[in-house]
Amino acid sequence: DTAVSQTPKYLVTQMGNDKSIKCEQNLGHDTMYWYKQDSKKFLKIMFSYNNKELIINETVPNRFSPKSPDKAHLNLHINSLELGDSAVYFCASSHSDRVGMWNGYTFGSGTRLTVV
Amino acid sequence: AQSVTQLDSQVPVFEEAPVELRCNYSSSVSVYLFWYVQYPNQGLQLLLKYLSGSTLVKGINGFEAEFNKSQTSFHLRKPSVHISDTAEYFCAVSKPGSYKLIFGSGTRLLVRP
Structure with missing residues (x-):
């Protein structure tokens, strides 16, 4: 039983295409995230949803659009893909901070996106 | 705003030797601190x-870390490493009540036989 699952695991596509990455969690968490890990392993938050509401929207190009149909799913759609979008995208989830009880994130295994 | 600094990009060490991976954070408020491993x-x-609570925190796989508020550090230690500990290690900080984890740039632990 995978706690946070992402599909696909690998995605190779041409510049200019539109693609989506899906994420699902079965932990009962109410908050989900998308992080981007670049070639130097640096992790940067992109978006976060809490109970289907967007709560974090970092400086990300408008070509990236998250969608959360319910609190167990958070998808990432990318329009007009560019070479610089090549990276590993991680989905994560957590439960709201009950003071002194937060466990941080549970991560998915990542989607390696390669734009050619 | 919080930030995290991991000074060492790579730490080579021989099997069964002790290791310390350094993490310093900056924040004007109280923080939550985490260490993650990426194989x-x-x-x-x-x-x-x-x-x-207790500033000495024990984790999985024999790792532990000590929170030092005066030095704003949260260094990770293991007394004896194994080949299987070779991985990337990330320190992260969050503010209580915030949903955002801020990650350091990572430290690659390379364990040699």
Whole structure:
């Protein structure tokens, strides 16, 4: 039983295409995230949803659009893909901070996106 | 705003030797601190966390970390490493009540036989 699952695991596509990455969690968490890990392993938050509401929207190009149909799913759609979008995208989830009880994130295994 | 500094990009060490991976944070408020491990081609896995209480935190796989408020540090230690500990290690900080984890740039631990 995978706690946070992402599909696909690998995605190779041409510049200019539109693609989506899906994420699902079965932990009962109410908050989900998308992080981007670049070639130097640096992790940067992109978006976060809490109970289907967007709560974090970092400086990300408008070509990236998250969608959360319910609190167990958070998808990432990318329009007009560019070479610089090549990276590993991680989905994560957590439960709201009950003071002194937060466990941080549970991560998915990542989607390696390669734009050619 | 919080930030995290991991001074060492790579730490080579021989098997069964002790290791310390350094992490310093900056924040004007109280913080939660985490260490995550990333094995090749995998997601990040929680090693340990500090929320409050005892400053010495024990985690999985024999790792521990000590929260030092005066030095704003949260260094990760293991007394004897194994080849299987070779991985990327990330320190992260969050503000209580915030949903955002800020990660350091990572330290690659390379354990040699």
